[in-house]
Amino acid sequence: MTVEVNLGDGGKAVEAVRNELVADGAPAALAAGDPGLWGPKARSEAEIRLGWLNLPLTSRELLPEITKLVEKAQAEGLDHVVLAGMGGSSLAPEVICATQDVPLTVLDTTDPHQVRRALAAPIERTLVVVSSKSGGTIETDSHRRIYEKAFRDAGLDPAEHMVIVTDPGSPLEQAAIEAGYQVVLADPNVGGRYSALSAFGLVPSALAGADVRSLLDEAAAVQPLLEGAEGNPGLDLGVLLGAHALHGRDKLVLRDAASDIIGLPDWIEQLIAESTGKEGKGILPVVGADAAEADDQYVVSIGPDGAAAVDGPLGAQFLVWEYATAVAGRVLGINPFDQPNVAESKENTTAILEESGDGPLPAGTPILTDGPVEVYGEVPGDPKNLADVLTWLLRAISERGYLAIMAYLDREAAFDAAPVGESSFEEMTETWAGADVATLRALLDYRTDHAVTFGWGPRFLHSTGQYHKGGPAAGVFLQITGAVTDDVEVPGRPYTLGRLQLAQALGDLRALASRGRPAVRLHLTDRVAGVRHLLSVAEEL
Known part of the structure; x- marks a missing residue:
């Protein structure tokens, strides 16, 4: 995993931010899950939102359960997988499945025409994954209700065609148990946009045919690098993001033209925009632009090419960008784990x-x-x-x-x-x-x-x-x-x-x-x- 950064005119400012973080022991503290890194106001939220740091290890406990779900779906001929989820519950699986070229229908919309497209697939071969930390998300709740009716209208038992991914103790878990649905519980100490390597990212991707074990292997391989001050791609990237924003370059142009990973900028967009855009501050990701045009913009490329580039496999990319976003939050003085607006x-x-x-x-x-x-x-x-x-x-x-x-x-x-x-x-x-x-x-x-x-x-x-x-x-x-x-x-x-x-x-x-x-x-x-x-x-x- 490499992060190649050409500091250019902002080199001294970026280096100063990096030196301050290293002097404060921030890299090791973050790797150890220190909830005090973002100040006293953020501490209570950070205490229950740092589980993503350990997902390359802890998510392996899900693999036997996921394997059984996949085998059951294959045995029953359920090969049209629909994911009903919003934000962090849908963006990572979409990237995973697109990159591994396996079909997944993502419903993160309330557009009736788009929902009808999904409903037009053979209902008897459809498996719906309902992903929501609480189940209260209005879009996902609507999708669940619509598909339950569609299955019943077709003479099918929804419990045989739906898998629920949610947090332990959530209202959705209780409702799913009462309805007889298969339930997979996610780590409650992981926020939605940091959940790519949790059950929210892995379950629908695996059911669609993706190799999710490899994602955990890729993330585990880069994890030791995130503990040190040197050769730490998450630190290098986080310093770049935070220092640029501090000095007025707060528009991050994301390019992936040379990458084998498909759609990662859309996932990064949510991670960074929702994590940093608060208290009148923030970093605005710009997806689809060819180049930075104004002096408040700069480009970071996904893949080997570019003055600032993040190159590495998808599982490692997920973990490095999450780490970098947390670092950028520290630099900007905001809580990267809440979403107050x-x-x-x-x-x-x-x-x-x-x-x-x-x-x-x-x-x-x-x-x-x-x-x-x-x-x-x-x-x-x-x-x-x-x-x-x-x-x-x-x-x-x-x-x-x-x-x-x-x-x-x-x-x-x-x-x-x-x-x-x-x-x-x-x-x-x-x-x-x-x-x-x-x-x-x-x-x-x-x-x-x-x-x-x-x-x-x-x-x-x-x-x-x-x-x-x-x-x-x-x-x-x-x-x-x-x-x-x-x-x-x-x-x-x-x-x-x-x-x-x-x-x-x-x-x-x-x-x-x-x-x-x-x-x-x-x-x-x-x-x-x-x-x-x-x-x-x-x-x-």
Whole structure:
């Protein structure tokens, strides 16, 4: 495992931070699990959140249980594995399975169209892993209820098709036991975003066909390096992250072009943004950019190439980035284990649903309509069309600010534009990009030197959502919602997925508006035509 760092102009500042940490004995203290490293206010939280340091060893105790689950699923022909989980419960398994090229359907969405895609698979061959520390996560609870009904409607016993991963003593554990479900208990002393090597990362990945033992071996191989002051990749990386942020370079551009690992920046994004974005401080990960363009940005590459690069196998990467994030928290003087602002949007969502009852949600009135796109929000200067709105958003970014695009849509919809096998891979890729709302990030990034991020809602609420509200007050926000044409009922709840999805979007806008941050919502009255129109307007800016 290597971390190659070219300190450049910031070399002296970074070296000074490193020397201070070493003089304080921080590397050895962290490796030993000292909860006092982040100050007295963080101590009580840190005391119950450092179990991730030992997961390369302690998670091996799960392997016999996981092996039995895998053998049982194979014997029963359950080869379509669906993971219902949010944030730390879904991002690591997605990276693991993509890297090892095994199929896993991840449901970290409330978009009814995306959920229907998953439900369209042969239900008799489906195994659902419900992952949640408490079971109270509204998205995961909805998925569980929907699949329980789907299994019963098909004449199947949900207990034969569901595995529950949760913390000991959680409400979900009790409910699962009463329902006769298979339950795997995770380490309660590990927070969600640090749980890649825990049951939350290993169980769904193994059921999908991944070799999870190798992940633990890779992490165990690098673990001894994290105890010392020299040759410690976690320390080197953590110092780089923290020192840059202290000196105003707080936008971390993550690149993985030369890596065999697929999708790791999405996992890193949640780990760093949710861990550091609080008290007006933080590090904003930027996924998808080709290079740093402004002086508040720098690039770290996953793989062997780059001025600053983190090279090593996936299991080691997980542990090193977690260690580095904890170090960066120490440097910034924040608690890297809490998420004080995440609950705000959840509470707003609940309030909006309760306030609205059976009536329409408070979506407001559009200030203008441009083809299949309605515009909501306050945009000065009497905008005439969508181009005016996008131009204003780009100009509203402050000198050290950023633009965040947040899309509450089906993240797999673009694949409908070009069925696999009907044209060359290059042609399919081009067609998919032209139908993918995520392409908007690159189009707007091309037109500004400032950082532009993209997140799928409500997935990002468990990731950069903390940074948006708790980090530096420097964000400009573009939210995108879409008309629902094929909704999904949530059994036992007074809302559909489509209604919940819109309430989540409006709830997050309410949280941003309470901070006076520039925010616009675009609503696509026709999703396919709306994405096409939005991208064409952005291309012409």
